[in-house]
Amino acid sequence: MGCSPSTLPNSSSTAGGAGGVGNAPLPPLDANEKDGSLLFCIKLRRSRMRRCSCGAVTLQNQNGDGSTGSATCGDNMMCNQGLLNPLQTKNESDYEKLSTGKKDSIVTVAALGNFTHSVVRRATGTGSTGTSGTSSSGGGRPGHRKSSLALALTPEDDSMDVYQRNLMDLKYPTVLPPNPQLKALLVFHKSDSICEVVTLACQRHQLDVTLVKSKEEALETLHKSYATAQCYHLIIIDARSTKGLDAEHIARTIRHTHGHHLTTIIAVCKKSFFEKDDALIALLDAGVNRCIAETTNLTLCSVELKQILHSIIRPHNVMSTQQALYTALHRLKEVVLITDDVLRIQYANRATERLLNMRLDEIISKPLGDIFVSDLSTISEQGKSIKEFDGILMVRRKNQESIPMHVRVVPVACIGSAPTHLIFNFDIPGGGMDFIATLPQPKEAPRGSLHSVRRCSFDVRSIASDGLRRTSLAKLTSLPLEAPITKIINLLSQVQENCSADEARLIDKVLDFLKREGLYSPQMKEIRTDDPIATDLIGALLTGPSVYSSRRSSNDSIIRTGNSTRTATIVPAKMKANPIIMELLEESLKWDFDIFKLEEITDYHPLLYLGMEMFRRFDVFATLNIDENVCKAWLAVIEAHYHKSNTYHNSTHAADVMQATGAFITQLASKDMVMDRMDEATALIAAAAHDVDHPGRSSAFLCNSNNPLAILYNDLTVLESHHAAITFKLTLGDDKINIFKNLDKETYKSARSTIIDMILATEMTRHFEHLAKFVSVFGNEMEPRELVQSEEETSILMRRMLIKVADVSNPARPMQYCIEWARRIAEEYFMQTDEEKQRHMPIVMPMFDRATCSIPKSQIGFIEYIIQDMMHAWDGFIDMPELITCMQINYSQWKKYDEQGVNTLADIMAKQPPVGNKSSSSK
Ligand SMILES: Nc1ncnc2c1ncn2[C@@H]1O[C@@H]2COP(=O)(O)O[C@H]2[C@H]1O
Known part of the structure; x- marks a missing residue:
């Protein structure tokens, strides 16, 4: 059997393989799978792990006698042949019967994972495909190619002896790439001689060709083909002239169309085009895989096509099997x-989780040294050269004593260089879970009982140095403490050993939930979107920084400091009694207030002006018993600590949130749901300051870059904690701006607590928790005060929801403002991605790349998953139907843009009237 290390693309789209193989999408990749850079066809013997090389890849080989050598064996022949159609993945149990029950049998990865019906039948020698051959006679599944004329997915594919292959399959079954009837979609404005030659070349290679003449026709055809699972593998676009077809636009649209991440797109260009690298690069950036020169020579075209089939389409097919492996x-x-090339764990399977008593997210990215107590210098000398190893190592289980395990370690090379990665295989007595289930549990731990089991070569120093810690751990674990939840988890794990694969999967999910904290805190619904952009955005907003730690991490240790050069004593800008500003501020409680116009006419001081207007309208001066000038100075200082360079998180956003807060307070009052004066004042102050000193990067970014703020707040609620803390630091640090100085102690304490609580509530990772609590109290038929909650508790829930809705109300603003906010946030996300790339940091939202991101898709996802339910809940409470109306209009507009392929910021902005022109609407 061959090993086929290859690079996994860093995108969940690979898993679907929809575009490339025309099959049902495979499940999305886990974070670690996404980042895994190796693919292995591995067979593991109970007593030995063997591996060999494929093609140019060199892997060391351990022969049966224990010697090492280079493996370029005939087993490689088995790597990529035959068929794997995920649609046919049914009969796993059949196959398990076949592959188990043999002592010292080869436990193939395929045997335990997805395996196809057709392969099983071939392997068992039953069924027509077994004898007629899967690719030569057409006796396989319907619609499959006839091999003598068709493309061979591997050089061996067509000529392989059918019987011999079946025997080999039986002995070394492998996961095989799909090999469907290939379909090509030709998008040519007119059927000229070039189009004819391309068509003939396709036909020469047995491609099933469809010709369309416009972008609309192309998209409709793709849409239909996707719906009927008959995807196109190759799309060839005529890019010779922009008059007929805009190839760049078509390519970009196709790339953003569901199921076409892996579709091969080729552009046919004029010869002269190859002298203009700008134009070529633009096409490639739009998602074209290769540009080829127009030709009327059929042979040339055919050869070019053959190369594309081999070098692009075939690897895509192979990639699609990676998920199965x-x-x-x-x-x-x-x-x-x-492990990866710096000896951190990049992949661990479920059995590892059990052995180490840790969750995958706790294992992935850990340095190897963290899970072994023993000295690892025999395997890796100072992390440089890595060596084969077969012996005993002390493994450190979570919260428990270390245990000795027989481990075999094999170094592998990925791209022809010296070996960089290590594969660890643990020899588990009895072959599996039973042993793991019997590992010493806290109470019954027969300490040291396993120590005599095997020949050992422990590193005495490492054990001694760790002795103290282990002794105290031993004391802890022997305490008669066992939470009921631990018992439940153990019982479920036992049940899991003897159940079907589906049941095991469900139990896995249950276990996952049980192991989480906050079992009774409402969580976000599972993100059910196939759209990678929405998944990226929602995932990044709703999950804490730990989720990113498993992504490729950075060796970047540059610490980004906050904007610490500013002093708190900034003299307030002189507020001019400008009639235009005054006139605009008259509208300041209306939902369609033009905040961008205010930004412009106040020369980027919207917070100062809007803030004073709100303070005046809600009589905050009297409530705080403070001079207007102190409030003015406070607003000026807070505004100065918003970063002008942020496109989104600047003082205009703060002013916008304050304006929404004012509008909500007014509406509440009109519904007789009056907030008291201090509640109004604190809500406005919290809104004004809620993002102060925002660095224009997310909390995850700060955690990933070891920013001092992330260190200070232990990666928890980093930005919001900072906004709240710096608000008070600035305010209390200078008497001239201390708006709280005349409050008595108790009132100040309560105001401070409310402001902090509101600012922290804007953290999105607890979005669903806040929403669910709000709905459970205010969405109830009963009066809130009849519920168990105290009045203070219900009022906290209401205030949190108020600032949350105000904070993300931009998708429910009139369309032109909504679009401008979307532009600003997207630009800020793009800048973060740019910096992450430049500093080789983990990319928190890889889809937010300015070259490829679809803004409409991101907004559709944001509205569907975050905004919609919240707006309905809030409207149900406050009765502001204009929120829902605006949101729905905006949503339809984003959908329209998405359908039209208007994706990039440039595309969208080109469709907008100038900002500030209220009367015009989007095209
Ligand atoms: N229109 C939008 N599209 C995508 N994300 C948004 C949009 N508006 C707000 N957000 C995100 O929602 C987050 C709410 O909290 P922050 O203001 O810290 O950061 C905000 C952005 O990351």
Whole structure:
């Protein structure tokens, strides 16, 4: 069997393989799977792990006698042949019967993971495909190619002896790439001689060709083909003239169309085009895989096409099988760990989780040294050269004593260089879970009982140095403390050993939930979107920074400091009694207030002007018993600490949130749901300051870059904690701006607590928790005060929701403002991605790349997953139907843009009237 290390693309889209293989999408990749850079066809013997090379890849080989050598064996022949159609993945249990029950049998990853019906039938020698051959006679599944004329997915594919292959399959079954009837969609404005030659070349290679003449026709055809699971593998676009077709636009639209991440797109260009690298690069950036020169020479065109089939389409097909392999590895009973090139764990399967008593997210990215107590210098000398190893290592389980395990370690090379990665395989007595289930549990731990089991070569120093810690751990674990939840988890784990794969998967999910904190805190609904942009955005907003730690991490240790050069004593800008400003501020409580105009006419001091207007309208001066000038100075200082360079998180956003807060307070009052004066004042202050000193980067970014703020707040609620803290630091640090100085102690304490609570409530990771609590109290038939909650508790829930809705109300603003906010936030996200790339940091939202991001898709996802439910809940409470109306209009507009392929910021902005022109609407 061959090993086929290859690079996994860093995108969940690979998993679907929809565009490339025309099959049902595979499940999305886990974070670690996404980042895994290796793919292995592995077979693991109970007693030995073997591996060999494919093609140019060199891997060391351990022969049966223990010697090492280079493996370029005939097993490689088995790597990529035959068929794997995920649609046919049914009969896993059949296959398990076939592959188990043999002592010292080869436990193939395929045997335990997805395996196809057709392969099973071939392997068992039953069924027509077994004897007629899957690719030569057409006796396989319907619609499959006839091999003598068709493209061979591997050089061996067409000529392989069918019987011999079946025997080989039986012995070394592998996961095989799909090999469907290939379909090509030709998008040519007119059927000229070039189009004819391309068509003939396609036909020469047995491609099923469809010709369309416009972008609309192309999209409709793709849409239909996706709906009927008959995807196109190759799309060839005529890019010779922009008059007929805008190839760049078409390519970009196709890339953003669901199911076409892996579709191969080729552009046919004029010869002269190859002298203009700008134009070529633009096409490639739009998602074209290759540009080819127009030709009327059929042979040339045919050769070009053949190369594309081999170098692009075939690898895409192979890639689509990677998920199957990972699934298989994941379910393997043997413990398998793979490290990356700096010896951090990049892959661990489920058995590893059990062995180490840790969750995958706790394992992935850990340095190897963290899970072994033993000295690892025999495997890696100062992290430089890595060596084969077969012996005993002390493994450190979470919260428990270390245990000795027999471990085999194999170094592998990825791209022909010296070996960089290590594969660890643990020899588990009895072959699997039973042993793991019997590992010493806290109470019954027969300490040291396993120590005599095997020949050992422990590193005495490491054990001694760790002794103290282990002794105290031992004391802890022997305490008669066992939470009921631990018992439940253990019982469920036992049940899992003897149940079907589907049941095991469900139990896995249950276990996952049980192991989480906050079992009774409402959480976000599962994100059910296939759209990677929405997944990226919502995932980044709703999950804490730990989620990113498993992504490729950075060796970047540059610490980004906050904007610490400003002093708190900034003299307030002189507010001019400008009649235009005054006139605009008359509208300041209306939902369609033009905040961008205010930004412009106040020369980027909207917070100062809007803030004073709000303070005046809600008589905050009297409530705080403070001079107007102190409030003015306070607003000026707060505004000065918003970063002008942020496109979104600047003082205009703060003013916008304050304006929404004012509008909500007014509406509440009109509904007789009056907030008291101090509640109004604190809500406005919280709104004004809620993002102060925002660095224009997310909390996850700060955590990933070891920013001092992330260190200070232990990666928890980093930005919001900072906004709240700096608000008070600035305010209390200078008497001239201390708006609280005349409050008595108790009132100040209560005001401070309210402001902090409101600012912290803007953190999105607890979005669903806040929303669910709000709905459970205010969405109830009963009066809130009849519920168990105290009045103070209900009022806290209301204030939190108020600032949350105000904070993300931009998708429910009139369309032209909504679009401008979308532009600003997208630009800020893009700048973060640019910086992450430049500093080689983990990319928090890879889809927010200015070259490829679809703004409409991001907004559709944001509205669907975050905004919609919240706006309905808030409207139900406050009765502001204009929020819902605006949101729905905006949503339809984003959908329209999406359908039209208006994706980039430039595309969208080109469709907008100038900002500030209220009367015009979007095209
Ligand atoms: N229109 C939008 N599209 C995408 N994300 C948004 C939009 N508006 C707000 N957000 C995000 O929602 C977050 C709410 O909290 P922040 O203001 O810290 O950061 C905000 C942005 O990250």
